[in-house]
Amino acid sequence: MSRSYKKNPAGPITCATSEKEEKRIANRRLRRRVQQALFHKKEVMPIMKEIENNWNWPKDGKCWWGWEYLKNQTWRRSVLQK
Numbered sequence: 001m002s003r004s005y006k007k008n009p010a011g012p013i014t015c016a017t018s019e020k021e022e023k024r025i026a027n028r029r030l031r032r033r034v035q036q037a038l039f040h041k042k043e044v045m046p047i048m049k050e051i052e053n054n055w056n057w058p059k060d061g062k063c064w065w066g067w068e069y070l071k072n073q074t075w076r077r078s079v080l081q082k
Helices: 022-039 071-081
Strands: 010-012 061-064
Touching: none
Parallel strands: none
Antiparallel strands: 010 061
16 A cells, blocks of 8 residues: 555645544543533433534644645655645
8 A cells, every 4th residue: 555645635734644633532421421411311411512612633634735735745655745
């Protein structure tokens, strides 16, 4: 897979490459709160936005660089390589 490339020139806005760990932690918190709500027989279940604020995560969304941006050969490999 050393020669595989992305089909679209898009990526994170900041230097963080992934939100994987933050998503794991947030989902653990959500599952725990849901289990507690079921145990205490509450009618309203918590949702993700009540528990975790994804604006505090290191990766701040994605951006589209466009094909014109990739005409520079030095950036092409770093942007499109998986």
